[in-house]
Amino acid sequence: MTDTALSLERLAAEAAAAADADPHGAEGERYTAVNSEKNRPLYASRVKVYPKLVHGNFRRLKWLVMAVTLAIYYVTPWLRWDRGPGLPDQAVLLDFPARRFYFFFLEIWPQEFYYVTGLLILASLGLFLVTSVAGRVWCGYACPQTVWTDLFVHVERFFEGDRAARIRLDKSPMSGAKLARKTGKHIVWLLIALATGGAWVFYFADAPTLAVQLLSLEAPAIAWLFIGLFTLTTYTLGAIAREQVCIYMCPWPRIQGAMFDEESLLVSYRDDRGEKRGPHKKGTSWEGRGDCIDCGQCVAACPMGIDIRDGMQLECIQCALCIDACNDIMDKVERPRGLITYDTFRNQERRKAGETPRLSILRPRTILYSVLILIVAAIMLFGLSTRSTLDVNVIADRNPLFVVLSDGAIRNGYQVKILNKEHEAHTYRVSLSGLDGAMLTRPALAGEEEALVHVPADSLVNARFFVSLPPARIAAEGGEAGFAFVVTELGSGREVMKYATFRGPAK
Amino acid sequence: MSEKHKDDVTGVETTGHEWDGIRELNNPLPKWWLYTFYVTIVWCFAYWVVMPAWPYLTTEGWTYTKGAIGYEQRAVVANEIAAVHETRAEAMQRIAELPLPEVAADAALMELALGAGKAAFGDNCAPCHGSGAQGFKGFPNLNDDNWIWGGKLDDIHYTITHGIRWEAAPDTRNNIMMAYGRDGLLTRAEISDVAEYVLSLTNRAENAEAASRGEEVFASQCVACHGEGGVGNRELGAPSLNTAVWLYGGERADIIETVSNGRSGTMPAWGGRLNEATIKSLTLFVHSLGGGEDEAAPAMR
Structure with missing residues (x-):
């Protein structure tokens, strides 16, 4: 047997294992999205999501973004910036007792808080712009909730194995080995959460001094309080609640509808190419059917537990992991990549109408956002450069x-x-x-x-x-x-x- | 409620209501959300036990459940105020003991004294002198440079401590502006003339002849206290009559009324009612309002 055939066989075995795990594969269906109709009682029990590890360009990109964002978060308080004698030499410091915000060369007094407002306006306009161009890029790659959840899922994977193994483990009766794996996972989760809370407080005091105080247990009570608070929230939201935060707590998904348009690049299943879907036997013809072999790998990979083939959904954070998962399969069945891909609604229509798909990044919405960003940035720069001392x-x-x-x-x-x-x-x-x-x-x-x-x-x-x-x-x-x-x-x-x-x- | 309606795209039942074609999906609530709600209910019961919560009526009137830890916001405030007093106690003691010019020369003490003086002024003096010490008819403006009993630190301190015409204070500042008309000491014509003369001191006389007659009356009746040319006498508490500042009004009718009926405004003696540090703070505050006179504060930088 070839390698491809071997791995396809393994996929089938995994699918079978998953099918046993209700409700992921009830009633003869091998994969069911967690938000499908049959999973909707008056009060919905949480359907646990077991994201499967994928390999590919977007997974690599997510590793990179995770490394960069976590590095920024942990390293920033330790950067030094000389401001002269008697002044803090921490590059980024929110000094509440002295009522000063230090940000590299900037020093903001409370009455200049409008600079922070301007920064927030810039941030939201930037969010609008990338969202109208390429969907929930923020949600999928850079949002702390996504980054930390991703990290926590990898920890879980390290202790309990990948999707099928985790499903098996959860279904198996409690045993010493299971307890050890679960305990190890939670301990590492808590340590990560502790490190998150621990890094947070360094933004509000001189980091080296506070670090010594923390190690010698002489830190002020407020530092311990915030470390505890952030440990708790990081553990609860990132490790436990995960996708529930995005679906039920975060307002941003609700605003998406106003941010996308038909020309926005969104992670989409190309149903024009994929349908009719169905299992495909190696060596048989692809004539008269779609490229989707209904292997369910896109659902298995999804950290939100949804089926991208159902179309655009509120739950989808557009992390593009299903693209990686599907491309992998397409390579194996020797069909072109991109059955799931960044695509626009308009291009789907164009293809159906036999037109050539094309991208239009420059459109009134993106131009307006860009112009607004430039205007606000110019006002900020003018204000900062003429800032009077x-x-x-x-x-x-x-x-x-x-x-x-x-x-x-x-x-x-x-x-x-x-x-x-x-x-x-x-x-x-x-x-x-x-x-x-x-x-x-x-x-x-x-x-x-x-x-x-x-x-x-x-x-x-x-x-x-x-x-x-x-x-x-x-x-x-x-x-x-x-x-x-x-x-x-x-x-x-x-x-x-x-x-x-x-x-x-x-x- | 209309009949059941299912959304075509999601297959989810809607709530049955419709607003301009918009329907609301009847998605189930996540259970953890429901449990969060239960937790808040439990929290509320715990809160009732731990914190002050429920009012109830006793034979002695309304009261409330005090809570297990005995938390009370009034006690918190009282503690905070006591703590502030404690931190200031030493400085206030120094204000009470040091001579006024030395307090004024000490920037830190002065800052505390001005703050304490301002607060004490609002509590004790503002009802008569006004919240801005701007005064009213019969109650002097303390911002200006015109003082009846003197505007040096010691003068102000004495006035605040002993009051003016305050019978209960033996050392109170005292004098009498007689009721020349009511008591028949001067005739109406004489009063009118003397008023004309007083107006002439600020160049407002209309009848030079009457003013000159009034000058003679002034010389016999008024000059002893108000001085030659109406310059006033702070020793006796006699106001100047030759300035733009008038305690009871400076128009002809006001002056005639003052001469006819006399004036005897009073001010309470605050010594004994306020402690020495507070009186000194008040003195420094009033002195700083703009009319304070320098001579008594030589230590100033």
């Missing part, structure tokens, strides 16, 4: 709006808030512009040289100033006059103007 805010006293002094002059009070975002202290001179005859003073007890405000590094100083005007002046203006505070940095001469209003009695 000196912010001035002027808040006029409202209670009282103005004060009449003994000599009849009108006085207004202002809080001049000077925010020095640089890592060194600066002194600023505060002066007025556009208010003739005005006098600038500071309250007696402010404790600083008049008009000079000293602001330490990375700090905000709230300096109170009084502005006085002769009464005739403000009455002539109808009770209101606009002017500006000018804050000049001593040394560099940098200037920030902030407009304010002077108020007095109107008569």
Whole structure:
């Protein structure tokens, strides 16, 4: 017998084994999708999915993406970035106690949180774009739920074997060997979950310091709490709940309908080529039948447990593993690859109508998303490149709006808030512009040289100033006059103007 | 409910309702979801036992189940406030003991004092002086540079401690603005003249002759307290009459009413009611509002 015939025989044996496992092969059907009609009572018991290992380009791609994303997750907190003395040298740090987000060269203060908003807008537009081009690429390859579930499934495979072996093991009575395999699996799962939670906390504190604290059991309680929380969620969602998260918890699959269109590349079964499906005996003709030999390998490989041949489904995360599984079979039966492939609805129609299939990546939807991404990115870049390290805010006293002094002059009070975002202290001179005859003073007890405000590094100083005007002046203006505070940095001469209003009695 | 309808594509029964051609699939709920719901029910019973939960009526009125761990939000707040007081106790003690200028010179103490003063002002002083210390008729504005009893730190401290015309305080600030009209000390014409003279001090007189008659009345009756030219006398608590700031209004009618009926506003003595650290904080806060006078605070930077 040839190798091909051997492996086909093995597939048939596996299929037979699977057929015994209800409901995967009830009523003479060898494979049934978990969401098929007969599996639908009022409350549905979970039908366990036993994804089979496949080999191929998409599996290799998924290995690569898993390695890269996990590496990013675990390594990022350990990257260093020198910011000068007295400042954290962690490249990515969310420092909540000090209320600073550090991201490489970026340093975001709480009042600049709109940069994070912009980042989220970019992320969602990017998600829209790739989804309209190539479907749920995020879900299939990069989503943490997918990556960790994939990892957990491989651990399961290591301890319990591949699909058929796992089905057999679950059906077998409890034994020492079974207990050992199951226990080993759960221990490794928990260790991975622990490592996930453990890495998470490094984003919020200096990683080397916290690592030492964790090892010497001196870490703050909040660190342990979050490690525990993330261990629990990673274990529950990634190892136990798996596809249930995607089907029942995640809102994203529901939004898909609005993101695809008929030109989106989706993992599809080409029924024009595959039907009529049916078992095929080696050496017999392919005339008058489809290429699908109904071997069920696409269903066996599916981590969501569905049958891609039923068409586009909410459950499908488009991981493309069925493509690998089917291509393998097509090679063995010597038919062209691509019975299951990235395909568009429109091309399916074109083929049926005898037209040549073609891709149209550039269409209004993708152009719109791309343009929006460019616009938002440009706004962000502009904002970041012109980001000021000196912010001035002027808040006029409202209670009282103005004060009449003994000599009849009108006085207004202002809080001049000077925010020095640089890592060194600066002194600023505060002066007025556009208010003739005005006098600038500071309250007696402010404790600083008049008009000079000293602001330490990375700090905000709230300096109170009084502005006085002769009464005739403000009455002539109808009770209101606009002017500006000018804050000049001593040394560099940098200037920030902030407009304010002077108020007095109107008569 | 209409008759059963099956969706053609999925083969799933729909709920039977239809909205503009859109039907809802009647998919089964996952069992683990149902169990999650049961767990939340169990959680709620556990919560009732552990935490304060149910109100009930006793003969002494409404109360509630206290819960097994005795958690109470009021107690949490009380503990937090006590903790804050404890951390500040030492600094507040220093504020109470140090002379005011030294407190003002210490940036950290000053920050604490201004905060404490602002809070104490809102609690105790705002009802009369206003939340912005802007004052009302009869209640002085504390933002301006016009002081009846003095605007130095010590003056303000004395006023707050002993009050004004506060009988219960032996050292209270006291004086009398007599009711010249009501008590028949001056005639209506004399009062009108003296009002004209007072208006002339701020260049608002309309009748120079009356003002000059009023000056004579002023010299005999008013100058002892209000001083030559109405400059006022802080020793005696006599307001200046030659500025733009008027406690009871500066129009002719206001002045005539003041001279006729007298004025004797009171302010409680806060010594004994508030502790020394609070009174000092209040002093520093009021002093910082913009009218505080410098001489008594030489230690300032």
